[in-house]
Amino acid sequence: MTVPTTPLSSRLTAPAQLPVPEHADIARWRPATADDIDAIWQLEKAIGRADHPNYVLEREEVGKAFGFSFVNADTDTLVALGADGRLVAHGIVVLQVGQQTLVKCNLGGGVLPEMRGRGLGRALLNWQVARARQQLATSDKQLPGWITASCDERAPQNGRLYERFGLVATRYFLTLDRMLADPIRAVELGDGIRLTGYTPELSAAVHAARDVAFMDHWSSQPIPDESWIAYVTGPTFVDELSFVAFATEPDGSEEVVGFIMSSVNEEDWAVAGFRSSYIGLVGVLSGWRGRHIAQALLAAQLAASREAGHERATLDVDSASPTGALDLYTGMGFFATNRELAYVLEF
Numbered sequence: 001m002t003v004p005t006t007p008l009s010s011r012l013t014a015p016a017q018l019p020v021p022e023h024a025d026i027a028r029w030r031p032a033t034a035d036d037i038d039a040i041w042q043l044e045k046a047i048g049r050a051d052h053p054n055y056v057l058e059r060e061e062v063g064k065a066f067g068f069s070f071v072n073a074d075t076d077t078l079v080a081l082g083a084d085g086r087l088v089a090h091g092i093v094v095l096q097v098g099q100q101t102l103v104k105c106n107l108g109g110g111v112l113p114e115m116r117g118r119g120l121g122r123a124l125l126n127w128q129v130a131r132a133r134q135q136l137a138t139s140d141k142q143l144p145g146w147i148t149a150s151c152d153e154r155a156p157q158n159g160r161l162y163e164r165f166g167l168v169a170t171r172y173f174l175t176l177d178r179m180l181a182d183p184i185r186a187v188e189l190g191d192g193i194r195l196t197g198y199t200p201e202l203s204a205a206v207h208a209a210r211d212v213a214f215m216d217h218w219s220s221q222p223i224p225d226e227s228w229i230a231y232v233t234g235p236t237f238v239d240e241l242s243f244v245a246f247a248t249e250p251d252g253s254e255e256v257v258g259f260i261m262s263s264v265n266e267e268d269w270a271v272a273g274f275r276s277s278y279i280g281l282v283g284v285l286s287g288w289r290g291r292h293i294a295q296a297l298l299a300a301q302l303a304a305s306r307e308a309g310h311e312r313a314t315l316d317v318d319s320a321s322p323t324g325a326l327d328l329y330t331g332m333g334f335f336a337t338n339r340e341l342a343y344v345l346e347f
Contacts, residue, residue, distance in 0.1 A: 007140040008103055012347045014137035015130050021123040032077035037063045039087040050113040051155035056267040064230045070097050078127055088112040089120055091128045095135040098222035103139045105132035107149040121161050129165050145347035153339045167343035171218055172319040176334035180306040187296040195300055198242035203232050209256040213283035218318055236263040241277050243300045245293045258284040260297040277305040279315035298332050
């Protein structure tokens with residue numbers, strides 16, 4: 001990633017006023033509030049049934065944005081209400097914090113499937129891109145600026161819409177499954193490395209290790225404390241399916257050198273057709289890679305997930321990860337089931 005020589009604020013233009021969307025089917029546009037969480041969640045579930053029918057967005061994922069200090073619902077969200085008062089579209093624009101190598105705005109939201117094809121998505125995305133430009137323009141850092149969005153390959157209409165606004169398909173992320181009825185091979189670790197189950201007392205150490213381990217991953221930045229805490233204390237996160245690798249230092253102290261973090265969303269089971277766990281994070285510090293730590297963490301998670309009565313474990317991986325993660329996972333018995341595309345507008 002090339003480091004710019006001028007501040008981000010000088011490299012892009014941002015509107016002084018946001019465009020007010022207009023659409024014949026919409027009676028009112030307004031910012032979202034916490035009172036809209038359930039309506040947005042139901043809208044997201046309807047979008048999911050059309051665009052990614054194998055998994056369901058958690059209500060927590062919708063609700064937590066309203067509690068983050070770096071999200072201002074009055075300026076960073078928008079909902080569209082039909083003539084009957086029903087919420088039929090929503091958008092959110094989040095300026096990511098922890099900007100070490102990149103300033104990034106993530107776009108989220110969507111349109112009720114039955115309302116598509118009428119220009120509603122264009123009106124919403126026009127507002128989102130304008131708001132993202134405003135957010136990026138507040139930064140005087142000499143870093144790349146990105147507006148990002150993603151879509152499942154089963155919803156190509158979303159990708160075509162992003163492209164109309166200058167976003168380019170830049171990266172592919174594969175969804176991988178692993179059948180838990182298949183044998184799980186034992187993995188031996190070298191002396192001085194041990195695995196243990198995750199406990200809340202390890203949260204800060206694992207968080208720190210995650211931020212270090214992921215800095216060579218595409219577009220990754222440190223996770224703010226409030227986002228991390230929301231993740232590991234959320235209702236679907238499962239301590240018993242998460243593991244930590246420690247290494248002993250010459251002075252006898254230990255440091256976290258690897259981790260695997262997992263969740264279970266039982267709502268996914270009905271739409272996917274099988275019981276599963278989801279592996280949200282796997283990481284090993286760069287100096288400790290190549291010692292089978294990731295394989296040992298995966299083996300521990302797979303065994304624990306099978307013991308919990310699950311039929312599969314699922315994860316997502318960058319298809320071009322420089323760590324060789326895709327080969328690692330396929331070598332552990334994972335196979336590709338789906339693909340998601342990441343779209344980027346760069347400044």
